[in-house]
Amino acid sequence: MxxxxxxxxxxxxxxxxxxxxxxxxxxxxxxQALHRLHPQAIAFENLDSWCGRTPSLATEAVFDKLxxxxxxxxxxxxxxxxxxxxxTLGFQVHTLAARVIAPERLxxxxxxxxxxxxxxxxxxxxxxxxxxxxxxxxxxxxSDSQPTPHEPWQLQAVDAEYVxxxxxxxxxxxxxxxxxxxxxxxxxxxxxxxxxxxPDSRFRHDLIAARPDAGGRHALENxxxxxxxxxxxSQHQNLATPAxxxQALQQVFGINTAGIDGLEQxxxxxxAAS
Numbered sequence: 001m002x003x004x005x006x007x008x009x010x011x012x013x014x015x016x017x018x019x020x021x022x023x024x025x026x027x028x029x030x031x032q033a034l035h036r037l038h039p040q041a042i043a044f045e046n047l048d049s050w051c052g053r054t055p056s057l058a059t060e061a062v063f064d065k066l067x068x069x070x071x072x073x074x075x076x077x078x079x080x081x082x083x084x085x086x087x088t089l090g091f092q093v094h095t096l097a098a099r100v101i102a103p104e105r106l107x108x109x110x111x112x113x114x115x116x117x118x119x120x121x122x123x124x125x126x127x128x129x130x131x132x133x134x135x136x137x138x139x140x141x142x143s144d145s146q147p148t149p150h151e152p153w154q155l156q157a158v159d160a161e162y163v164x165x166x167x168x169x170x171x172x173x174x175x176x177x178x179x180x181x182x183x184x185x186x187x188x189x190x191x192x193x194x195x196x197x198x199p200d201s202r203f204r205h206d207l208i209a210a211r212p213d214a215g216g217r218h219a220l221e222n223x224x225x226x227x228x229x230x231x232x233x234s235q236h237q238n239l240a241t242p243a244x245x246x247q248a249l250q251q252v253f254g255i256n257t258a259g260i261d262g263l264e265q266x267x268x269x270x271x272a273a274s
Contacts, residue, residue, distance in 0.1 A: 003080065003185070004059055005088040010067075014085055017041055017067050026090035028119040031137055035125060036149050038082060039133045043072035043211040043253040049196040049203040051262040057185070057192055059084065070256040072209065076192045078128030079112045086125075092117040093125075097187060098178035101163075110191040113178055115140065124155060124164065124178075131210040131219045132166055132175055150212055151230060207245075207270065209253045218252050220245075223270055225252065242267045 006014065015021070018041040024030050048055045055077060056062070062080050065071045072078075086093050098111040114125040116137065123137035136148035138155050145152045145167070152167045158177070165174045195203050202208070209220040216229035225248050227235045239245045245267050249255045257263055 003084055003087065006063075006084055010063060011085065011088055013067055014063075014081070017070070024089055026086075026118070028123075030089065031086070031091070031116060031118050031123065031125070034082070034085065035127060035137050036135050038078075038127045039135060039212055040214070041254065042066050042078065042081075042127075043209055043255055044074060044078065044128060044130045044133060045072035045209040045249075045253065045255055046074055046203045046207070047071070047209075047249075047255070047257075047260055047263060049074075049201070050205075050207055051260065051266050052204075053261075054193055054196040057189060069259075070254070071260075072211075072253065072255050073128070074130070074195070074203065075112045075126070075128035076188050076195075078133075079114055079126065080188075082125065082127050083114055086114075086116060094180075095183045095188075096178050096180065097183050097191070098126075098164075098176040100176045101174045108191075108194070109178075110195050111176055111178075112183070112188055112191070113176075115180070124162075129175065130208065131217060132168075133210065133212065135212055138164070149214075150217065207267070209249060209255065211253045220248060220253065242271055245270070 018037040020034060020037050022033060057076055062077045066073055066077060066081050083093050094115040096113050096115055097109040098113045099109045100107050100111050116123045116125045122140040124140055125137045126134050134148060134153060135150050138146050138153055140155060143156055145154045154165050156163045161177045161179045163174050163177045165172050195201055207222050211218045216227055219226045223239045223245060225237045225239055239248060246257055249257050
């Protein structure tokens, strides 16, 4: 698959979708602005795989879903769209694979991240990491803590890879690691199929949505709705009905749920099971 550039009309629709109204150029200021706005406007969500479908990674399908239909998506969709936006603006962008760090077991490389050239440096870019999606690019060769509009993040070189961690409360938590080997679309097709279909994948079994806003991070896992803010206690709410869950997807996460085949039935099963 060739990651084609966006047309002028498509780029304008994307800017409107995320609320970007400034002049765009292939510079660090634009990269930082887009990285801040994108995850606040386009939520992370797994509704397709949760409803039993493998999300299409065809470029036209991803654009239609995330921009035209006003849905969200997970890493392969989010970062593919962002990749096409950045390349259309003239950025040099490399496609990489990352391994999510889990305490209980070693996971395969099933996360897509980007490496972007800007301001005579290289920057890790990722607008699709679920409940902890970064809201700013991270400078690759800076080992100190790096501020973002939300929590500080850090990149540390470990052997031939980089470990990415975030400061959560007073604890630094490793989130994923990545190497600099370039990936092609077929690599993501395979990982996408595994994530959407493997019997042990949580994207098949759990309803997941996440979106940062200016003050914190909204998160939904099945029927538990949370709001996490820096230096303040998190707020949690157990949604009581299928209607409340659908309303949260629409109003808290900004996801247009109209026409998602099987969603209402799948949400109803959450409450039937409990």
